[in-house]
Amino acid sequence: MKEEKYDIKSRNPAELTEFVTGLGEKSFRAKQIFDWLHAKQVSDFEEMKNLPKNLIQTLSRTCAPLSLKQETVQISEQDGTRKYLFMLPDGNRIESVLMRYRHGNAVCISSQAGCRMGCRFCASTQEGLARGLTPSEMLDQVYQIGKETGERVSSVVVMGIGEPLDNFDSFVRFTELLTHEDGLHLSQRNLTVSTCGLVPEIRKLAEYRFSLTLAVSLHAAVQEKRRQLIPVADRYPLPELMEACQYYFEQTGRRVTFEYSLIAGFNDAEADADALAGLLRGLRGGMRCHVNLIPVNPVRGRAFRQPHRAVVAAFKNKLEKNGINVTIRREMGRDIDGACGQLRRRYAQA
């Protein structure tokens, strides 16, 4: 039987200390290793120059690889967006995206290889879930992109392939490591996690009181319509979801973002905007929220069309007249495989 390798890059300082002392080393080695992994972000144990040779050899032999294999990168000529395809050690593939904004670079990462949530507008779900990513596989997407571009990553969004809260423990550890003061030290405020609405996990995440942003894929403010797009809405109906969001706000004080993909002829009418405004006005206790309107990306094999610009503008207007904070998400990298999961699918089919 093949021996399981130790996933050293997913470990927190306490676990690392236990590991190195178990190898008969002094505990300060753990701090040095953490620094190499998460501050200097090396991709090979040989680069850990202040460690003794024999320790480097032991780590190389017993630990899992530190880096994902980059298979390809597509670069948008329109806006400089870079879309990466990485291969995991077991041959699964994931995507990550670097988006350049005026306020800095944002990296969008995947949290699972595939997804089992089945959202109707999503290319990532069409082959189901292979597995959740480890914390180190999530971190490495951020580290590699930052290193390759040589530019600072100012925010991270966990909005690529997968449902992060369906990989809950890994996501929590990823958050702790990404924002650790001895590592990359990203501010929790600059981290956003997107969920299709897993109510128990939203409540569980609230208990951690991280100051990250929760983005909930709403896409319809009427239960019957929402369940047509998002199958988990059957399990977690809108009233329960909104209660969980309210709870998240109460525990963390963080404004919740509601993502709303606009699909022509389905959820873009005046009545849909009214329903959304009504739903959000029903939130109690001055809960702060924000709506992100996303003209839907066409997905091969799925018949969704983007609404006309004027329809998008009218929808936004209607919400604003109701006092709701709303933005239209600028589409990045439209000239490369736009919707998340499409690049991975194309490679899987090749």
Ligand code: SF4
């Ligand atoms: S939208 Fe997100 S949660 Fe839904 S199927 Fe796609 S990756 Fe999964």
